Amino acid sequence: MARFLLLRTVQALLVLLVMSFVIYGLIGLMPGDPIDLMMASNPGMTPEAAARLRAIYGLDQPLLLRYARWLWDALRGDLGFSRVHARPVLQVLLPALWQTCKLMLGGFTIAVLLSMLLGVLAALRPGDWIDGAISTVALAGVSVPVFWLALVLILVFAVNLHALPASGVGDGTWADTFWHMVLPVTTLALSIIGQFVRYVRAAMVDALRMDHVRTARAKGAGEGRIVLIHALRPALIPVVTVMALSFGGLFGGALITETMFAQPGMGKMIYDAILGNDYNLALSGLLFATLVTLLSNLAADLAYGWLDPRISVG
């Protein structure tokens, strides 16, 4: 177990290193640099001034050298300076991270719990009307685009009913923060729940057909015990995989939800950083999203060992 964790940590660090190089290279290959953007917004800037700025930012150096210098600084804990925000990267990153955590904790947790409930309910009697209703709604959930969903929610609850704020983060009090989170959390949850329900249902239908479930019936186990003790654990293995992957993806990729509701989270921050040629911020943000993906997959691997003793971790 300890060996496994150590191995995975080393693996994760290697992946992060490779990813940092790839991302740095990709950003470096993008047409234009921050100085071009400055010149475009400031027509009075002379070519000499631009060259001087390039030298100050180190942009006249070759890409590999710039990467090595960035890596050296990053390893010592200095992620650099965000050009767009004119602040150290961490000072921009941490609030965005907190914002995304709130969104994810709410939306993801709701989606996981609700999809388990609905998926299991649909799987109990495949083909009956409950299954039909849940499966149809889940399919609709998979098919509906997030931006449309967000717009409809805003239109109904903010514009027509005046029940909830349409966007923003509020004045900072707990109550106001909560009200401002309701619509984005709902949107995020609805955007992933359809997919989750379909996975839970399919896995559960298979699990309920397993031989040892029939044995449990022969032992006289009630439906609740069969579902919770004998069928849910095997069914969770594919479900955990999908959920872990989706968690990592959403962490840096809930861009549409964050944009629609003007939530200053990770997705929005990374997007703005890339558009603004803010190398340091974009790089740190993307690396952080990578790290979360790695961590959630590690959590999934650890969960497998608990879900099935035949899968030995280590």
Add this chain to the structure above:
Amino acid sequence: MGRMLQGAPVSLLEVERISVHFSQGGGLFAKGRVLRAVEDVSFDIQPGETLALVGESGSGKTTLGHVVAGLRAPTQGTVRYAGQAIQVVFQDPFGALDPRMPVSAIIAEPLRIARRPAAEQRRRAGELAAQVGLPPDALNRYPHEFSGGQRQRIAIARALAPAPELVVADEPLSALDVSIGSQVLNLLRDLQRAHGLAYLFISHDLAVVNHLADRVAVLYLGRLVELAPRADLFARPSHPYTRALLDAAPRIGRRRGRGSALRGEMPSPMAPPPGCVFHPRCPKVQAICRVQPPLLGPAPNRRKVLSACHFAE
């Protein structure tokens, strides 16, 4: 176990005119067809008796076993049981045990469901594991750490946990090597003697049946075609299908491919032939067989042998 009523033994189990039909397909525009897996089957089992249920794949043996065990409701007919509990030992010892439970929990689960005290659960699990010949340290291990034969022993131990009077054994040896299978077979016999168990022993292996059974029921296309004491059935089968089965069984010192080997396949249970369902493959077929289904009844001058054939031996 068996209650005595006016000096006559009362059956432990009475299965009366059981039918199991499955709806197949069907939808908005197509009418579904009906698969008749079991059709009008009756038999009884006495306390301590072994009734073997034999037939080809798809003959409805397992479905009938599940009905007896209460795992499936029959479409028609009744199952009457005079004991307290019926248990099942399933065919596949690799799938039938929950891989997420240690052996002690697997064996004790029926007691746990019956809300017996934890101490009793532990004690019974230990006793049963010892009775079926599992090593003492088996209780804390998981099923995947055991071989097929040992898993089947675990499955038997957990079947015995609620102290059943009847055990439905659904091809319990067919997933095992022959040598391991014979050990498990001997275990089943020892347990029968020790506990006075009755078995409904489902099998397609006639050698095993000859070894264990008191009476044999032969199933063809979901119908009972012969029900006879073991010695009678093996010495002189009454139904032509039983004879064909016995002839088809490989035996040392006899050449194969002679005699009345069965021709063709078993017909689809969705479209059984009219008259006697065996007539398309029967060597003794006559005109009446194509029209009139024979009823199960005593063979001529053989009171104990029941046979569903117009020309029963």
